[in-house]
Amino acid sequence: MNENLRIEHDSIGDLEVPADAYYGVQSLRGAENFKITGHMLHPLFIKNMAKIKKACALVNGYMGAIDEEKVNAMTAACDEIIAGGLAEAFIVDAIQGGAGTSANMNANEVIANRAIEILGGKKGDYKIVHPNDHVNYGQSTNDVIPTAGKMTVIDLVAPLLESLNALVVALEEKAKRFDGVVKMGRTQLQDAVPIRLGQEFAAYAAVVRRDIERIAHAEKEMHTVNMGGSAIGTCINVDPVYLEKIPVALTEVAGYELNLAPDLIDATQNLDGFVSVSSSLKTCAVNLSKIANDLRLMSSGPRTGIGEILLPAKQNGSSIMPGKINPVIPEVVNQVAFLVIGHDATICAAAEAGQMELNAFEPVLFYQLFESLTSMKNAVDTFIVNCVKGIRANVTQCNNNVEKSAGIVTAMAPYIGYQRSAFIAKESLATGMPVRQIILRDRIMTEEELNEILDARGMTEPRAIKIKE
Numbered sequence: 001m002n003e004n005l006r007i008e009h010d011s012i013g014d015l016e017v018p019a020d021a022y023y024g025v026q027s028l029r030g031a032e033n034f035k036i037t038g039h040m041l042h043p044l045f046i047k048n049m050a051k052i053k054k055a056c057a058l059v060n061g062y063m064g065a066i067d068e069e070k071v072n073a074m075t076a077a078c079d080e081i082i083a084g085g086l087a088e089a090f091i092v093d094a095i096q097g098g099a100g101t102s103a104n105m106n107a108n109e110v111i112a113n114r115a116i117e118i119l120g121g122k123k124g125d126y127k128i129v130h131p132n133d134h135v136n137y138g139q140s141t142n143d144v145i146p147t148a149g150k151m152t153v154i155d156l157v158a159p160l161l162e163s164l165n166a167l168v169v170a171l172e173e174k175a176k177r178f179d180g181v182v183k184m185g186r187t188q189l190q191d192a193v194p195i196r197l198g199q200e201f202a203a204y205a206a207v208v209r210r211d212i213e214r215i216a217h218a219e220k221e222m223h224t225v226n227m228g229g230s231a232i233g234t235c236i237n238v239d240p241v242y243l244e245k246i247p248v249a250l251t252e253v254a255g256y257e258l259n260l261a262p263d264l265i266d267a268t269q270n271l272d273g274f275v276s277v278s279s280s281l282k283t284c285a286v287n288l289s290k291i292a293n294d295l296r297l298m299s300s301g302p303r304t305g306i307g308e309i310l311l312p313a314k315q316n317g318s319s320i321m322p323g324k325i326n327p328v329i330p331e332v333v334n335q336v337a338f339l340v341i342g343h344d345a346t347i348c349a350a351a352e353a354g355q356m357e358l359n360a361f362e363p364v365l366f367y368q369l370f371e372s373l374t375s376m377k378n379a380v381d382t383f384i385v386n387c388v389k390g391i392r393a394n395v396t397q398c399n400n401n402v403e404k405s406a407g408i409v410t411a412m413a414p415y416i417g418y419q420r421s422a423f424i425a426k427e428s429l430a431t432g433m434p435v436r437q438i439i440l441r442d443r444i445m446t447e448e449e450l451n452e453i454l455d456a457r458g459m460t461e462p463r464a465i466k467i468k469e
Helices: 025-033 043-063 067-081 101-118 132-133 142-175 197-223 241-253 264-269 270-297 327-351 362-386 395-404 406-415 418-431 433-441 447-453
Strands: 005-009 014-018 182-187 190-196
Touching: 005 406, 025 101, 025 197, 025 241, 025 270, 043 101, 043 241, 043 362, 067 101, 067 132, 101 132, 101 142, 142 190, 142 197, 142 264, 142 270, 142 362, 142 395, 190 197, 190 406, 197 270, 270 327, 406 418, 406 433, 406 447, 418 433, 433 447
Parallel strands: none
Antiparallel strands: 005 014, 182 190
């Protein structure tokens, strides 16, 4: 036999495995069967499987189900994985059939073989430590994988929320800085009534704050897990002591509280918690994309468009047009929003497609959800640093737009009536003559009265209407 190979067997038959590999036969079959995305399991997902296996080993050792020597070796192997080691031994694709069995067995085999090595044996000598009988003792793919998925979502939500909070701060700083800049508000892309640029940025901050609350609320569902439910939530082959101790051990290993679901069968069947998280991300993506759209429109031109704000110039905008600068950062935020919205559709389909006691489609759900969380966090970071913080107001253009707009005639309606105001607006649009000039020409009001009514800031906040007797 080739000394560089070892023979392992499973219920399918024998298979040659590289002699120095920490993975085993079931991992290798999974890698061969599922050449799908070219992307391996998420690094945090791998670490969270190791945390689960460590917690299980500790509980099994406490119960006396596995001897102390094996427990120590297995937990040491888990610690190496948690620290980022042995990553190359996780060879299965992120999307796989079998509800994640290949991923679970990949973890079981790597931990077993590293534990064997720690105990002085040779990889593949499963009489020393067995992937199923020892590493997977008291567990099933069907409680390990969804629990690892929830833990990974928790780990990925935290930095996203941190970034979104930083975005709120950046937007609020702009809101304060631009509070004195009055510009035209627009509805249906047509001139409406004046608004302060600072008010617009304050509104952006408000919607992002609401997204933070929505995502944080959805994340709470991830702290309820089905560990101990075993194959279908009925706790087959699970000792009552194990069921009692596993959430405690898992909380200690994870570093945050994890609780058993009150109905483990429900928690094994259904993935609605992940749908809630994805839905909150989709909503956030929609809001971020709307903000990005506004910034692109307000910065358009800059000479022949709206040109009310100036975005930071980050790179050349064209390979043929010299000097052209494009709003590349808002554009990438738009694209990440499209990605997240599309992923949400996949996640909804995967969650709906479960049948009976298990959902087999967790792998694709996790693949998309993890990417949504990571991509959105990265998009928000570049949005803050490379766009929002560097935005400047084009005050002259904002003032000119307000003065030229017929929209300011709205402020006159309580004084001269809607119909007369409409005629003034129509003339202004037809002739280009400013509203102010028409009113003074026709002696509808004195300049002093007009200045008070058409005070730019006054038109952007509540004020008493002073009708002459």
